[in-house]
Amino acid sequence: LLGLHTKKIGQNLHYEETVDSTQKIAHRLAQEGAVEGTVIVAEEQTAGRGRLARKWYSPKYTGVWMSIILRPAIPPQHAPQLTLLAAVAIVQAIQEVTNVLPDIKWPNDILVNNKKLVGILTEMQADVEQVHSVIIGIGINVNQKLEHFDSDIQHLATSLSIEEQKEVNRAALMQAIFLKMESLYEDYLENGFGLVKHLWESYSISIGKRIIARTLKATIEGHAKGITNDGVLLLEDDNGTVHHIHSADIELSSK
Ligand code: BT5
Numbered sequence: 622l623l624g625l626h627t628k629k630i631g632q633n634l635h636y637e638e639t640v641d642s643t644q645k646i647a648h649r650l651a652q653e654g655a656v657e658g659t660v661i662v663a664e665e666q667t668a669g670r671g672r673l674a675r676k677w678y679s680p681k682y683t684g685v686w687m688s689i690i691l692r693p694a695i696p697p698q699h700a701p702q703l704t705l706l707a708a709v710a711i712v713q714a715i716q717e718v719t720n721v722l723p724d725i726k727w728p729n730d731i732l733v734n735n736k737k738l739v740g741i742l743t744e745m746q747a748d749v750e751q752v753h754s755v756i757i758g759i760g761i762n763v764n765q766k767l768e769h770f771d772s773d774i775q776h777l778a779t780s781l782s783i784e785e786q787k788e789v790n791r792a793a794l795m796q797a798i799f800l801k802m803e804s805l806y807e808d809y810l811e812n813g814f815g816l817v818k819h820l821w822e823s824y825s826i827s828i829g830k831r832i833i834a835r836t837l838k839a840t841i842e843g844h845a846k847g848i849t850n851d852g853v854l855l856l857e858d859d860n861g862t863v864h865h866i867h868s869a870d871i872e873l874s875s876k
Pocket residue numbers: 641642643644645666668669670671672673675676677678679685686687688729730737738739740741742758759760761762774777778779
């Protein structure tokens with residue numbers, strides 16, 4: 622695409638008015654051999670999804686609802702690193718296009734004043750040794766007003782226009798994300814996870830804090846020490862045991 626200024630990401634762009642889920646379409650296109658950097662973006666999703674089959678509200682013309690296909694030659698256990706890479710790129714793009722200063726909450730939320738602005742869902746197609754494709758789903762609330770949010774998320778969600786008190790150009794935001802992602806991704810493929818890890822920790826609100834992590838099996842409270850090279854959260858409980866948290870919902874502890 623002329624004017625996009627990227628080499629890969631967004632060069633093959635599928636734009637749709639209404640879809641069930643851009644993730645679902647991305648999975649199909651990836652299976653059919655879509656090139657790395659293929660992006661599926663929709664004005665509206667009727668069945669947008671989060672983790673664990675949760676619903677992602679994606680009303681028409683208000684947000685950026687998109688999925689990006691990458692094909693890194695990495696082992697499957699490194700795929701979560703790309704969630705963190707996407708989060709860093711999105712924070713940097715938001716800071717470039719708006720005056721909003723978001724924080725990252727492990728593993729996949731971008732928040733402003735503790736309200737959710739962005740959700741990221743990373744899925745992959747892989748065998749035991751090698752990733753075939755990583756599909757990064759990104760949902761960004763851009764121009765919703767508070768009353769546009771469904772009642773169950775009104776108290777926990779926000780949008781860029783609520784924070785900026787003006788409309789934000791969604792195309793400019795997408796372009797900024799593509800550019801930031803591409804340069805971080807090139808560095809990642811060449812030099813590994815180091816730069817992304819460092820930037821991610823600098824934007825994170827959880828690292829160094831006392832947090833509560835709810836996994837499917839247990840609730841653990843303790844000190845968030847950092848993340849490993851696989852993007853796993855290191856949580857030290859009050860007995861000094863360090864837990865490796867692969868998947869959980871976390872919140873800051875008030876203790
Ligand atoms: C996520 O899941 O945060 C990942 C969301 C990924 C959405 C993108 S949009 C493009 C692509 N296509 C898809 O179908 N999905 C991806 P999770 O951490 O499980 O959070 C889900 C929870 O966030 C829900 O249970 C709600 O509480 C809340 N939520 C739902 N819609 C929201 C919204 N628009 N803004 C803020 N919070 C929302």
